[in-house]
Amino acid sequence: MSTETPADDTDAHPGGSIEVDPAELQALRERVDELEASLADAGEDDDGKKMTIVATKGTFDMAYPPLILASTAAAFDWEVIVFHTFWGLDILHEEKSTTLKLSAVGNPNMPMPNVLAALPGMDRMATRMMEKRIDENGTPTIEDLIALSLEQGVELQACQMTVDLMDYDEDDFYDGVTTGVGAATALQHMAESDVQLLI
Numbered sequence: 411m412s413t414e415t416p417a418d419d420t421d422a423h424p425g426g427s428i429e430v431d432p433a434e435l436q437a438l439r440e441r442v443d444e445l446e447a448s449l450a451d452a453g454e455d456d457d458g459k460k461m462t463i464v465a466t467k468g469t470f471d472m473a474y475p476p477l478i479l480a481s482t483a484a485a486f487d488w489e490v491i492v493f494h495t496f497w498g499l500d501i502l503h504e505e506k507s508t509t510l511k512l513s514a515v516g517n518p519n520m521p522m523p524n525v526l527a528a529l530p531g532m533d534r535m536a537t538r539m540m541e542k543r544i545d546e547n548g549t550p551t552i553e554d555l556i557a558l559s560l561e562q563g564v565e566l567q568a569c570q571m572t573v574d575l576m577d578y579d580e581d582d583f584y585d586g587v588t589t590g591v592g593a594a595t596a597l598q599h600m601a602e603s604d605v606q607l608l609i
Contacts, residue, residue, distance in 0.1 A: 459488040461605040464596065468497030470510040470537050470552075476609050477501070477555035483605075484562035491603075492559070493596040495569035498609075499576065502568055502583045507552050512537040560586040567591040 465476040480490045500506040511533045567588045600606045
């Protein structure tokens with residue numbers, strides 16, 4: 411019976427030393443570095459959320475939700491666009507935004523029946539009551555929220571079709587408002603956003 415010991419072979423002995431080409435090892439290390447950098451960049455992109463809000467209503471109470479949501483999201487470094495169309499455009503109108511009214515009729519949360527809410531002057535009274543509560547609570551005004559949103563990088567857009575329809579002028583809006591925006595642009599923003607809201 412043969413008792414020869416087999417020759418030293420790295421295939422036969424996986425634990426044996428293997429010669430590695432230094433150039434190949436360096437290329438492998440560079441490739442690993444590239445992959446790690448690529449993963450880091452992808453992680454940064456995932457953190458950047460985008461939100462598009464479409465504001466369609468111009469009553470006093472409905473001016474707050476889009477501005478509060480937009481300024482809050484921007485505080486978390488989200489990219490935020492608020493597209494104002496039809497009556498929602500009055501929120502950005504420097505003069506009209508100061509005279510927005512809270513509608514008492516058809517509002518289930520108003521502490522009065524519709525018969526009373528429909529009386530002349532009730533909208534104005536309801537608006538004054540809400541303004542008083544906002545002032546007492548230290549809640550920001552609509553003008554404050556617009557300024558805060560713009561300061562934080564929120565893009566407040568005015569629908570160009572509505573601007574033309576209402577016969578408004580670009581100078582009627584707060585400084586910093588983006589005008590000349592059409593529905594196609596708004597749809598593109600919505601398609602690219604993580605969150606889309608219609609208010």
